[in-house]
Amino acid sequence: MQCPRCNHHHTQKIGLSRHKRQRWMCMGCHRTFGDKDLRLIDPKTKALALAMYAEGIAARKIERLLHVSHNAVLGWVRKEVAGKALQAPTAKDLAVIEADEMWSYVGSKNSPSGCGGQ
Template sequence: MRTARKGLCQKIGIAQKVLKSVAQLERCSEDGIAMPKCGNQEIRKAGISRHGHQRWKCQACKRTFGEKNHRLIDSQTREKALQLYAEGMSARAIERVVGVSHNSVLGWVRKEVQGQALKTPDPAAQQTVEIDEMWSYVGSKKVLSGCGGP
């Protein structure tokens, strides 16, 4: 009698979990949430991120994702930071003023000047070129570092 009751309780618990999962899948499909990579709408809640945002797990590809990327910084803030950098403000000062990481600022600067700085000048267009040992040293490096290179 006791084992039958225990078995019945386990079956009821499993049935309740299945019903809860089905209800959750229906809510997700009604909300229109879909996996960004595969577009599948069969998703389930997968906990909360360390920043308190809901995470989801796709049942088809088993990947997890959030509703939106909360790390994105709007383009106006990015443009303001680049303008301040072009005016001569240091990356750490921009970090304090604008409120973004100095690493983000330097990354934006690198992307902005990639392929523009340290280009080899066209010899036909130049009449006089003044270079020093630093230019030949930087030009001979395999990986250009700093804000002037990729």
């Protein structure tokens, strides 16, 4: 086993994680690590989940179809639209702008998307 931080080859087994996965400790930098990060999701799955969400499929249905957490799907959506959803349009992009009182309400919300975000 090789340390992911310092690439040192002298490592030692130090037991199991709470999920019953082997843990290692690097004798060079004393960092602990596991075999691999099981939380990583394939980028193709993320892209498919975002496309499904954009088509109007509910997050819990995406969870059932792709076997990923609905919280993960909503987190990916928030990261994707962060800073894009409520940006004011530039003058050169639009010829006519229609504004009403809803813009001030939507712009004052704490979270631009999601369910009950702070």
